[in-house]
Amino acid sequence: MNETIIERYTKEVKSESLGCTIIDPYIILNTNDAILELGSGNGNFAARLSDTYDSSIRITGVDLTPAMVLKANMVNKRDNISYMCSDIVHIPLADSGFNVIVSNCVINHIADKEAVYREIYRLLKNDGYFLVGDIVSVGWLPDEVRNDPSAIADCYGGAIPEDIYLESIKKAGFNTIEIISRRQYEKNGFPIESLLIKGVKK
Template identity: 30%
Template sequence: MDDIREKVRQAYTEAITSVSSGGVDISDMTVGNYSDEEARETGAASFGCGDPVRAALLKEGERVLDLGSGAGMDLILAAKRVGPGGHVYGLDMTKAMHDRARRNLDKLGLRNVTLLRGYIEDIPLHDGSADVLISNCVINLSPDKDKVFAEAFRVLTSGGRFCVSDVVLNKPVPEKLKQSPAAWSG
């Protein structure tokens, strides 16, 4: 599992460092999921595959956790939707993504966001800490999806929502690919 995590961390560190500071980069899988206005207003890169913020129908005052928050596009959109009475937590294992998200949040003056460094298999929040969980094409990168879902439901409030945009396979992954750290990071 550590080999896979390290390969994913390296791949996403390289991806974010290749985007100029303050530059907006949308991965091929994300094109069309955000409006041009949303991309401009966030000023953040996205390596996701959808728009879980829109699908989550966030309300003012809610507490949101973004699993694999990256450079902060979904964090920023969520923070604006929940307003100053709400709060958004962004969890990412990659220092370079965390640092870019912090710069993007500071530039916009958003104070209702807390960035957390760690793993989606071991969420550093109390039970029932979030009303809504969102994730944008990150769970597929975890070698222990059962642990991710167990943790997600642990930190969700009773009646909370979990809105995921991700990649799903319709057939089993060959064992050789499961054992290849490079295959996990795209």
């Protein structure tokens, strides 16, 4: 599965944005905050965030695709941004290191979404929050779609119903969850919703 995702996103290395929603207006940062981006791509979001705030904030980007990390490192001229290649279920970073964790249309690629949110919970400081843009299905997708690596890499095959998705977040330890925005659309004939979700670690 990872090979299919890497192949797809290696082809997208020059794309400006691969997200499914807009996160920027909802991010609130303080001086010296540490931010982690899951699925940092070619670094456009981190660069934009760094330019919006002063250089006291520290941004770490994680991406599965080596070509994306290489591109991000090539264009990054900022001392407060760093990138690393890793999956998002087992990230080699210390516990409770981040004030904010963001991700945009990435977690749907992972079958065990609860495992991703457990990792987010582990990495967040107390009272830290996540902002995640991701997709959910309107009802269950057919098995042939859910088991198709190409459909999963194309940002719809990994979608699960909203109630199941939100339950996976709660099981990971988050009790304070808010859906900030939603948008419904069709992907290859299947109804999909993109959500922007906020959760706070208490």
